[in-house]
Amino acid sequence: MEVKIEDDKDMEYFPMRADRKGKVGGRPIQAILQEATGQLGLAGIENPRLEAEVLLAHVLKVSRIELFTRWDEEVPESVSREFQALLARRARREPLAYLIGAREFWSLNFLVNRDVLIPRPETEFVIEAALRYVQGAARIIDVGTGSGNIAICLAKELPKVHIYAVDISWAALVVARQNAAYHRVASRITFLQSDLVSAFAPRFSSKLIDCLVSNPPYISSAEIATLAPEISVFEPRLALDGGSDGLDCLRRLIGEGKGVLKAGGRVILEMGCGQREALVREFQDQGYEVEEIVADYAGIDRVIVARLDS
Ligand SMILES: C[S@@+](CC[C@H](N)C(=O)[O-])C[C@H]1O[C@@H](n2cnc3c(N)ncnc32)[C@H](O)[C@@H]1O
Structure with a gap:
């Protein structure tokens, strides 16, 4: 799978949002999101599904909406690990904005x-x-x-x-x-x-x-x-x-x-x-x-x- 990069004016500013080309071999987006929603829900996060989507979109460097069009695409192992690390921090109640480094x-x-x-x-x-x-x-x-x-x-x-x-x-x-x-x-x-x-x-x-x-x-x-x-x-x-x-x-x-x-x-x-x-x-x-x-x-x-x- 190749993860397409958003044409996003923020990319230059937020250095983490740089090029990210994925390799095939991981689990599909849909399955990862489902599991992550459960993890965040258990940790008492109020909107677990939404936050899981925001975090996954962040590590994949795509928009949240784009996740929905790539439901069955596989997430590379390395990205998946990065996502798990962020989920663990969120489960310890670190604010989402600090994890993604931005707030509107x-x-x-x-x-x-x-x-x-x-x-x-x-x-x-x-x-x-x-x-x-x-x-x-x-x-x-x-x-x-x-x-x-x-x-x-x-x-x-x-x-x-x-x-x-x-x-x-x-x-x-x-x-x-x-x-x-x-x-x-x-x-x-x-x-x-x-x-x-x-x-x-x-x-x-x-x-x-x-x-x-x-x-x-x-x-x-x-x-x-x-x-x-x-x-x-x-x-x-x-x-x-x-x-x-x-x-x-x-x-x-x-x-x-x-x-x-x-x-x-x-x-x-x-x-x-x-x-x-x-x-x-x-x-x-x-x-x-x-x-x-x-x-x-x-x-x-x-x-x-x-x-x-x-
Ligand atoms: C509630 S935050 C507001 C931050 C930002 N203006 C906002 O609205 O999100 C208060 C800010 O005041 C700063 N602050 C606290 N005591 C201060 C002081 N004695 N003099 C100047 N700044 C102070 C803090 O470092 C913090 O950045």
Whole structure:
């Protein structure tokens, strides 16, 4: 069997998706998938069939849809072994996105590894809010950029903005830079290692930022252990842990943000379940006007927008 390579724009970017020519001699795709579905199901994976298909398509370097047209084709032994190794990792609850090295966000592909949080669909509400408030040649800071998903989507959607993408984790910044280069927006994003906005005080003599966006760590330290192992064991603690009530970074951002924001500048923050009241109070105490609160698809208040009084 010869495995056809997808004409895929991601191939150059995701090095694992390179040429793969199979040799005849293994078991058919259909049988392998059936067995793998059983293995993942036993391990408690919620959508075992779908995940088995994604992983097999990944090792074969074809699209998932293509599997269905090749049902009876045999998978080479070496590919089968690679697939089994990934299945075993998934059965130990390592997230699928880390295994295939990518996750889609805002309909774009992002490289991810264990140094960064896997982008979540609810974070797209941060992008939507920013698009409602930011116009023209604005300066935006994305604090805790992780994979760079927020900064990169905003750079693509708002061609005149300049974005400062900061993270305290150097390893996360390496991933964010790669993603920015892939999406061809690196020239409009300045990457900085910084504890929140602390690196900006010596850089700017005046307050120049129009909008501060952030999906900071906002889970309480105690809650982390109660989350699924995909999160609690595999995602970076630094990306999750918001201290005793989850609000450590959020509170600091509201206060320290004033040091970089223009008068009338906005803060757009992702938040966790039940954090709305405390954040509204914090914004008001710090001299902001809360303009909007956006609920996510589950009806949970997820994004808060506030304007610094002029
Ligand atoms: C919840 S993740 C968000 C990642 C990405 N923006 C997203 O939406 O998927 C939070 C990020 O904040 C970073 N972080 C945590 N504490 C920080 C701090 N004090 N200063 C800057 N970044 C911080 C973490 O390294 C992590 O990348």
